Amino acid sequence: MSQTSSPNARVTAHVIGTAGHVDHGKSTLVQALTGIDPDRLREEKVRGLTIDLGFAWLELPSGREVSIVDVPGHERFIKNMLAGAGGIDLALLVIAADEGPMPQTREHLAILDLLDIPAAIVVLTKSDLVEPEYLDLVEADLDDTLKGSRFGNSPRLRVSATTGTGLDELKSAIDRALDETPAKRDLGRPRLPIDRAFTIQGFGTVVTGTLLDGALEVGQEVELQPGGLKGRIRGLQRHRTKVSRLEPGTRAAVNLSGIHADEVQRGMVLAAPGALMPVFAVDVRLTAPVILAHPLAHDAGVTFLSATAESEAKLRLLDSAALNAGESAWAQVVLNDPVAVMRGDHCIIRTPNETAAGGVIVAVNPRRHRRNHAEIIAALERQLAGSPAERLADLLLAGPRSAQPARNLLGLEPAPFDAALDEATKAGLIEVRGGRLVSTAWLSLSAARLANAVREYLEANPLRPAAPREHVRGAARLDATSFELALAESLATQTLEERAGGGLSLPGYRPTLTSRQQQTVDAFLNALAAGRFSPPTENLPDPQLMAYLVEQSRVVETGAGVVFDPEVFADMVDVVKRHIATNGSITLAEARDLFGTSRKYAQAFLEHLDATRVTRREGDNRTLR
Numbered sequence: 001m002s003q004t005s006s007p008n009a010r011v012t013a014h015v016i017g018t019a020g021h022v023d024h025g026k027s028t029l030v031q032a033l034t035g036i037d038p039d040r041l042r043e044e045k046v047r048g049l050t051i052d053l054g055f056a057w058l059e060l061p062s063g064r065e066v067s068i069v070d071v072p073g074h075e076r077f078i079k080n081m082l083a084g085a086g087g088i089d090l091a092l093l094v095i096a097a098d099e100g101p102m103p104q105t106r107e108h109l110a111i112l113d114l115l116d117i118p119a120a121i122v123v124l125t126k127s128d129l130v131e132p133e134y135l136d137l138v139e140a141d142l143d144d145t146l147k148g149s150r151f152g153n154s155p156r157l158r159v160s161a162t163t164g165t166g167l168d169e170l171k172s173a174i175d176r177a178l179d180e181t182p183a184k185r186d187l188g189r190p191r192l193p194i195d196r197a198f199t200i201q202g203f204g205t206v207v208t209g210t211l212l213d214g215a216l217e218v219g220q221e222v223e224l225q226p227g228g229l230k231g232r233i234r235g236l237q238r239h240r241t242k243v244s245r246l247e248p249g250t251r252a253a254v255n256l257s258g259i260h261a262d263e264v265q266r267g268m269v270l271a272a273p274g275a276l277m278p279v280f281a282v283d284v285r286l287t288a289p290v291i292l293a294h295p296l297a298h299d300a301g302v303t304f305l306s307a308t309a310e311s312e313a314k315l316r317l318l319d320s321a322a323l324n325a326g327e328s329a330w331a332q333v334v335l336n337d338p339v340a341v342m343r344g345d346h347c348i349i350r351t352p353n354e355t356a357a358g359g360v361i362v363a364v365n366p367r368r369h370r371r372n373h374a375e376i377i378a379a380l381e382r383q384l385a386g387s388p389a390e391r392l393a394d395l396l397l398a399g400p401r402s403a404q405p406a407r408n409l410l411g412l413e414p415a416p417f418d419a420a421l422d423e424a425t426k427a428g429l430i431e432v433r434g435g436r437l438v439s440t441a442w443l444s445l446s447a448a449r450l451a452n453a454v455r456e457y458l459e460a461n462p463l464r465p466a467a468p469r470e471h472v473r474g475a476a477r478l479d480a481t482s483f484e485l486a487l488a489e490s491l492a493t494q495t496l497e498e499r500a501g502g503g504l505s506l507p508g509y510r511p512t513l514t515s516r517q518q519q520t521v522d523a524f525l526n527a528l529a530a531g532r533f534s535p536p537t538e539n540l541p542d543p544q545l546m547a548y549l550v551e552q553s554r555v556v557e558t559g560a561g562v563v564f565d566p567e568v569f570a571d572m573v574d575v576v577k578r579h580i581a582t583n584g585s586i587t588l589a590e591a592r593d594l595f596g597t598s599r600k601y602a603q604a605f606l607e608h609l610d611a612t613r614v615t616r617r618e619g620d621n622r623t624l625r
């Protein structure tokens, strides 16, 4: 590649991609249009066959400079074609006049359709090889092929890359088509799905891709996901020209420091640190192409592809048993390897033999859904077609979030996001609490879950007055922040009560004893009172009942199985305090004699005083704290 970008070219961000059957003349057309041979691999040149993506650029009559991605047509390299087709604004569907539409003409067309590529130009090339009458027949055939796709009314041109016929018209047609395509969105959140990574002597690691959703600048810190490799942008190039900043919607070559080329794989996405997360499952609205030969069954093993990433996956069909040609269905795709996709991204589902479906991702890392469940399908529909406010409220049903990640997950620009936030708040769907956006429906659901967790605990532990906080949090499966928000709601609405020591209980709840337990307790307490300073240490109530008595302050439990009546214990403390006040300290022997008891009781008693910080022990003597 010897050309460089013209300095006067109007820099608008557009990427054009080729598509079409093997050997139909895609690469030759790109070379004829741009002067750049997109087949850069030696093997490609030797075999006259495109294997992997090729890149070129072109200045159009309007002065607009566009990037071109050239894809392979051979069925065997269809995954490379898919890596190139994502993110293009305009497709050149190339058909050789002497062959007419062929299998990969149809498959590529289906892919462009499923990826919602906004526009296409149908290019009948090699027109020099056939008579005009033959071309008419090919066009009739094409009508059939394009019928039912979004490109039925796309412009059609007859060209020859060899003689140059029609190439100027094609350039003008590209200009006109791009006039119509929407400006690339700038969410202030750049993403570069990587399609190549290599090392350049003296520069280091370079990755390339089509830049989406935000600008990149030299010096910026970046992260590659999945994997979390961190580095910094040393340099940027667009069409071989050095730049300090790149706007979204253009091809980009990014020179990185801190990352080795051999650590980088196609499918990783370069973004600001923390902006992307590894995704292990997606909810997606799938449509099968009309040419699908083998219906997709629930639980099928498939290949998931999105932008330049791919992973083997399991397909869970949520509202049907099978997806047939031309049909649509909701699916949850569970990935074997993580990919860094976002809500709103397109994906393709392939089986080993064909492109089986494609569609829009409506949620990333969703919870596992029950199948054939009307409410779940309704929520998915809202994710696809609902207003931003509804989508925000739905998103928060899964739990509170800060504004920034919520905005990222919805893929909204700041102004529409703020409007959605405002609308959802006014509609009473969400509230801002403790810096988090919280769904009101989630709040009441979670408060009910906490109450349930407490109720279950109290039923399982009938002698306990309250459930430990951590137990409740674990049982309700909430993270710390969500738990605090839900608990505040439970306490405010008085569905739960906080007890001494932080335990959680139902309002007014007191444990009740069975009549047998009551008998045991009465007998034991009588024996304790009667035993005075030498209470019984045999036949104690079971530990749960004992814990209950301690909690109710009906007994004082010291170590070594020695339990005192609370009044007796209070008397003993008084006696000890008076003794220390008079004598300065007390020894174990003195205590034993004072209470006329054995060493065992005196020791358990005094050690309890140490432990509860009434006394301090120094050698044999204890003093008051």
Ligand SMILES: Nc1nc2c(ncn2[C@@H]2O[C@H](COP(=O)(O)OP(=O)(O)OP(=O)(O)O)[C@@H](O)[C@H]2O)c(=O)[nH]1
Pocket: 020, 021, 022, 023, 024, 025, 026, 027, 028, 029, 048, 049, 050, 051, 071, 072, 073, 074, 125, 126, 127, 128, 129, 159, 160, 161, 162, 163
């Ligand atoms: N006569 C004539 N031959 C052409 C024309 N365009 C391409 N060819 C020839 O067709 C053959 C295939 O062209 P390529 O450009 O490699 O086809 P491709 O679509 O890129 O093929 P893959 O990338 O492998 O799918 C080559 O031998 C070209 O010279 C044309 O307009 N006229």
Ligand SMILES: [Mg+2]
Pocket: 026, 027, 028, 049, 050, 070, 071, 072, 073
């Ligand atoms: Mg080619």
